[in-house]
Amino acid sequence: MNFAKPLLRAATKASAGLLCAATAASAWAVNDSIGGPKVNQLNLPYGVTEISKAIYDLHIWVMIVCVVIFVVVFGVMFYSVFAHRKSKGAIPATWHESVKVEIAWTIVPFIIVIGLALPATKTVVAMKDTTNSDLTIKATGYQWRWGYDYLKGEGEGISFISSLATDRNIVGNPVEHIAAKPAGDNYLMEVDHPVVVPVNKKVRIITTADDVIHAWAIPQFGVKQDAIPGFVRDTWFKAEKIGVYRGQCQELCGKEHAFMPIVVDVRSAEDYSKWVDEQQKLAAAQKEDPNKTWVLSDLVARGEKVYSTNCVACHQANGKGIPGAIPALDGSKTATGPIAGHLLTVLNGRTGTAMASWKQLSDTEIAAVVTYERNSWGNKVGDMLQPHQVTEARSGKMPDGGTTAAAPAADAPAVKTSQADATRRANKAI
Numbered sequence: 001m002n003f004a005k006p007l008l009r010a011a012t013k014a015s016a017g018l019l020c021a022a023t024a025a026s027a028w029a030v031n032d033s034i035g036g037p038k039v040n041q042l043n044l045p046y047g048v049t050e051i052s053k054a055i056y057d058l059h060i061w062v063m064i065v066c067v068v069i070f071v072v073v074f075g076v077m078f079y080s081v082f083a084h085r086k087s088k089g090a091i092p093a094t095w096h097e098s099v100k101v102e103i104a105w106t107i108v109p110f111i112i113v114i115g116l117a118l119p120a121t122k123t124v125v126a127m128k129d130t131t132n133s134d135l136t137i138k139a140t141g142y143q144w145r146w147g148y149d150y151l152k153g154e155g156e157g158i159s160f161i162s163s164l165a166t167d168r169n170i171v172g173n174p175v176e177h178i179a180a181k182p183a184g185d186n187y188l189m190e191v192d193h194p195v196v197v198p199v200n201k202k203v204r205i206i207t208t209a210d211d212v213i214h215a216w217a218i219p220q221f222g223v224k225q226d227a228i229p230g231f232v233r234d235t236w237f238k239a240e241k242i243g244v245y246r247g248q249c250q251e252l253c254g255k256e257h258a259f260m261p262i263v264v265d266v267r268s269a270e271d272y273s274k275w276v277d278e279q280q281k282l283a284a285a286q287k288e289d290p291n292k293t294w295v296l297s298d299l300v301a302r303g304e305k306v307y308s309t310n311c312v313a314c315h316q317a318n319g320k321g322i323p324g325a326i327p328a329l330d331g332s333k334t335a336t337g338p339i340a341g342h343l344l345t346v347l348n349g350r351t352g353t354a355m356a357s358w359k360q361l362s363d364t365e366i367a368a369v370v371t372y373e374r375n376s377w378g379n380k381v382g383d384m385l386q387p388h389q390v391t392e393a394r395s396g397k398m399p400d401g402g403t404t405a406a407a408p409a410a411d412a413p414a415v416k417t418s419q420a421d422a423t424r425r426a427n428k429a430i
């Protein structure tokens with residue numbers, strides 16, 4: 001009976017494990033995503049736009065045609081196999097080249113194809129008709145977030161970056177965090193700045209991208225449009241119901257592809273006007289004077305915000321990076337070396353690596369994030385970058401504390417870039 005004890009212990013352990021799993025499972029309970037898919041939803045969403053409804057109806061119509069064809073063809077086939085089998089003494093017919101049959105099997109499929117193609121073409125043409133829009137918004141795909149610029153119509157001039165709002169700490173790390181801070185029903189489908197639009201207004205979305213191909217899609221609107229670097233594409237929707245609608249980037253665009261959701265908040269005309277008003281006031285209040293001279297602590301505080309929105313996904317909140325993939329900024333030669341090299345890395349990125357150019361950030365944001373990195377974690381350089389120095393750097397005048405060529409560890413990016421440029425030139429010459 002010696003083996004009984006460990007066996008019992010193992011059994012107890014296993015049941016404890018099961019219990020744990022069960023508790024975890026209850027914490028995992030999901031509800032319908034607000035504006036996204038429902039739990040166990042199998043069918044397409046009916047949606048809230050003319051186009052999404054047309055797509056849904058088209059899908060049902062094609063499905064019906066397919067099912068009818070299936071039933072008729074297989075019905076005839078099985079009936080023939082059953083009723084005219086050899087054991088019943090069936091004798092095959094001997095006729096061939098029947099004009100009647102040949103005409104029938106040409107005309108019937110033709111009618112079927114027309115019956116499918118006509119409504120499909122009508123829908124596709126309607127999808128492409130972006131004329132007479134009330135509002136035009138440009139959506140730019142970045143690795144891995146969306147930028148929105150309201151180009152035309154009420155709200156013109158509003159512009160913001162929309163990033164994932166789900167706490168990165170619970171991503172891929174659910175069990176430890178579930179008790180402390182359970183993921184909401186919109187886990188990975190929520191953003192800090194949703195696109196706000198008015199109800200019952202035709203919104204034209206112009207898509208493009210800064211780095212690789214992304215796609216802007218909202219299933220509830222029946223909208224999906226690739227966002228291609230160097231090209232401009234467009235699509236449209238006219239939401240008929242107030243509410244929040246969700247989608248995701250739908251073109252595999254790299255490591256964080258799953259983390260760039262799209263959220264559209266459809267509001268009443270009055271609420272939309274209110275929002276526009278707020279945004280414009282906010283923008284005016286927040287308009288940062290690029291000539292303002294900051295003190296270190298303010299710049300570091302501002303930089304921390306910029307860092308946590310844009311850089312933590314790779315460099316981590318503690319600045320330790322990801323061993324083997326992302327260098328630590330804590331103790332990094334670049335982040336503690338000459339400021340010019342540091343700035344250059346952030347401004348230009350590093351060709352051929354995941355470190356993209358961040359030139360789309362404002363001068364203040366770049367100055368702040370660089371200053372933050374130089375004075376956080378174990379880094380205590382004590383110097384800072386003023387926004388006007390970023391302005392100058394954009395036009396080629398690097399700040400003191402090392403120029404492109406002088407920075408020892410930090411000139412690596414410059415060398416890499418020029419090598420890449422040389423290769424590109426060489427390739428062009430061929």
Ligand code: HEC
Pocket residue numbers: 306307310311312313314315325326327328329332333334335342345346350353354355356358369370373
């Ligand atoms: C997509 C992932 C990613 C994001 C987001 C990202 N970086 Fe990087 N970063 C990298 C990688 C990878 C490198 C290493 C590049 C190389 O191999 O030279 C790097 C290098 C750096 C370096 C140089 C480190 C050194 O020791 O050489 C700095 C400084 C830096 N990043 C700053 C930033 C800042 C500031 C942001 C946010 C505005 C940011 N990074 C966002 C991936 C990223």
Ligand SMILES: [Cu+2]
Pocket residue numbers: 141142144213214215249250251252253257260
């Ligand atoms: Cu993408």
